[in-house]
Amino acid sequence: MSLTSALNTAQSIFNNTGKQSSTVSNNIANANNANYTRRQAMLSTSLAGAQVVQIARAQEPQLQAQFLTSSSQDSAQQRLLKGLEDIKATLGGNDNETSPATYLAALQKAMQNYAASPSSTTAAQSAITAASDVATALNNATASVQGIRAGADKEIATDVAKLNDLLSQFKTANDAVKSSQSSTDEIASAMDTRDAILQQMSQIVGITTVTRSGNDMAVYTSDGTPLFDTVARTVSFSPTSTYSAGSTGNAIYIDGTPLSAGSGAETTAQGSLQALVQIRDTIAPTYQSQLDEIAKGLVSMFSETDQTNGDVAPGLFTWVPASDPAYTPADSDSVMPDASPNIAGIAGSITVNPAFVTSQGGDPNLLRDGGANGADFVVNTTGASGYSAQLDAYVTAMDADRTFDPLTGVATTASIMEFASNSIGWVENYRSGASNAAENTSAAQARSSAAYSNETGVNLDEELSLLMDIEQSYKAGTKILSAVDEMLQALLQAAG
16 A cells, blocks of 8 residues: 555545544434434445445434324324313212212202102202202303313314414425435435424324425325425314304315314324314214203203193293293104204203292292293192192102103113213213223324334434444544654655
């Protein structure tokens, strides 16, 4: 080997180790940066020796795709679980102390006590108070459910705005990737930025990606709707500020295509948006329909009948009807055949008839005697203080089977007491299923994240080991240089 060749070799070593050590140092500095992908200085050997030809960025497209999918699924499942936890909170604590079922049980007990002592004014007042508690529980539950729907709608608007902003950022990052072909450091940084944006987008909506020539990337939703293809597609949504039972929320449109809702406790949703639509448009309205069926049953069950012609009118419980005149809904709404089986919002307006409330000039004993709607509705015509037939009938009716709307998702034939308990069971079963699924998606997300990170992230042990190898290469270069120096000095002395 000539001295010139030896000097060139030493210079090559110093150039390579400089670039390698710089790359490794950069990796170590970003070891805790979750959005950083490991770089590696790639060497190529030729007749001229070895040289760094590229700073390669670790890429695992398949693992990344799995990571983004699991991220979307977990985000959706966790958001669904939170919505169900919010609904469960309307029932109270572990004993469901604020649920309609709890107050219905108290009303039935109060009615039994009143039936056992029909002449007791205290028992009569206790029954009216218990009825008022039931109505208040239904009112509060309705307000909470509609508040949950409004909250979900507001969150949808926030996520849509965030998604549009991320799409705008993605275009900037994607353009930087395409225009940075001449600089490996720049393209690696731009691709890191782009991948970080994809991760954030996957939390909001399920995504798939397609990489084309020049590292250009297109992004689609999990069902194939374009999110980004050369330009960002528009994601639009018109929020609804307030919700009432029966109202319908607006759809989310991605590139003009409506985004579907998730379904099931182990939701099919990917990303928070689909889960939020599921809560707003499916789960909360279904629970609301259960509340409405309980309220409808109470109005019907405690109604009064005209003793002369059989007409039915609201008795103990009344409500703000959707039409005039007021009517008493039967199980199938046979009194008003044009009405739907479920009366949307009745649980929000049900109240105790003022005719029974002492503080409003009413008489609680009308519950025993009848007559809240006039003399023709009186059943205790003799005015006997020991009359209990009407009270016994009410108590019996609370345990008698009734027909409920099948769209409520619980038993269509049951007593009102059973239906109210089944409603709690429906919420708890849905929540329990969602909770189990959330544990699974969380575990899957953690595994996919770890697998992706292991292949593309920075391992300090590996980097420090590589740094030691680079140090050895540098030492070899210095030895070559030292040997050349000694040889040159010997030549100079010989030429002396």
